[in-house]
Amino acid sequence: MFVTTQFAEGAGRLWWLELEEAVAWLDRISVNVGEETIAAPASTAEEKQAAFERLYWALRRGPEERLRATVALLAEAAGVDGARLVRTLCLGWDEIAALAREPNVTIGAHTLSHPMLAKWPAAVARREMAESKAGIEERLAVPVRHFAYPVGDPASAGAREFALAEEVGFVTAATTRPGHLFPAHASHLHALPRVSVNGLYQSEEALRAMLSGVPFLAWNRGRRVNVA
Template sequence: MSLKYAAIRATFELLWLTGMPRLFRLLSHSRGVILTLHRVVRDAPADFSPNAILQIEPDFLDYCLERIRDLGIDIVSMDEALERLAGPRGSRPFVVLTFDDAYRDNLHYALPILHAHDAPFTLYVPTAFVDGVGQLWWQAIEDIIASQDAVAFFEDGDTEYVDTRTLAQKRDAFDRLYWRMRKLPEPERLALLKDFTAAYGYDLDRQCRELIMDWPELRLFAGDPLCTIGAHTVHHYELAKLPVEQARAEMIQSVDVIEAQFGLRPRHFSYPLGGPLSCGPREFELARELGFRTAVTTRPGGLYPHHLKTPTELPRVSLNGYFQKRRYVDVFTSGGLFTQLGRLMR
């Protein structure tokens, strides 16, 4: 675990020990919180698993839903969350559950738990992923680095060989390649990803088909009364890096594809990656123009009545795989607390 996450864990411990989550729930004007989830998997991550932040264990999800309701917090749909924000102060606090990317493990492990707790949720779908031709590049570079004692980095026609024998070397290599890809324009990132994966015989399409649900599997969610299907672009590109017309097409085409598949037109949207590098005022306005009722970021914070004025730039709190201790659920569900933490982070 990096120093950053070690510091966050220490902060969580201090907040829990001092009773701050309960105090914020009592005194804050926050009405609720949207939780971000990705994967739900049984197996504990390997020592080198930089994407473990995206996965939690089924038992932890089960406990989270139980604890949320024990705290007197309701689990509601995205549409009901908006209604509650418009309602009078003093109503019960709420949590909205959201899952990004349509991972197959959501079907095998998350859905039975959600049914057992009668918990509504939103599933945001990147349609190329479900077609089996998406590029889960963050997982690809982890898989390659995990399997190699050295990797070749390609830049400006030059090749640099980087040692990845030790755990520390693997982490350094991942961080270097990950952030290089995050900062590149999308066409350049795609070219770099193609070269890197080809050098190691890594099949991105096969990886996508193994990790992501196909359309028949996803139909089980689309027909589930607990599930709200949301859009998540076609290719999971960072929209802020795209020309405006391409960004608009990524958003609207994902809606059109889902409507063609299921006969329902998503009204809710999730920005891929969702941070300041990935979306901003231009994308928020696009979501408004395209008629989305809500659109969610990954900026941390709680929900307040004022968010009714900006429903296409909603904050979320990541149910992070590095923090699967039961006492941390009290911290995750305190929207006001995460609003303050978000301000400190900015």
């Protein structure tokens, strides 16, 4: 279990859920994202889905400050209380401490504030990694040896982040690049792939296909290791 320390403290922002709730409440969206104005109806479920997808990906492509500021505007317009989302949905330190005592649970780090690390200066990225590691170790009195990159796609975690994760003392770090583990990953322990089981692909058939590895070989065009 990878812990984002601000979420454990009831702070920080689950911006993707703020966006989801804002679109759920609003009947139409109109917002500037850089040069682009995104205006879309959002009264039916289909319209909401389409508006969310458009907004989400337009924001994901740009700087994270803009993403967070824009989502805050939409959340305010929709009366969405981001702080309540964190307090309602995230485990607190006491609950995480109880989990950490379970023999089959390993606690890893997932930064202080859940940023897309590659979009920030190196010093910020390093602090997010090192201070979350130190903070969890101090709070739970367990060693924190593993890390997961927030968001974890190539635009959030690349070569610089892989090197930083090693430098600040993590033994492994996981991306969200889709794939199975192969022996060659032994030389890329800070760029591990992931099989995402997240509720969107939970049919038994889909899960079996994912576990076979076939979709990932196709996705990765036969490459077993994707660390560039």
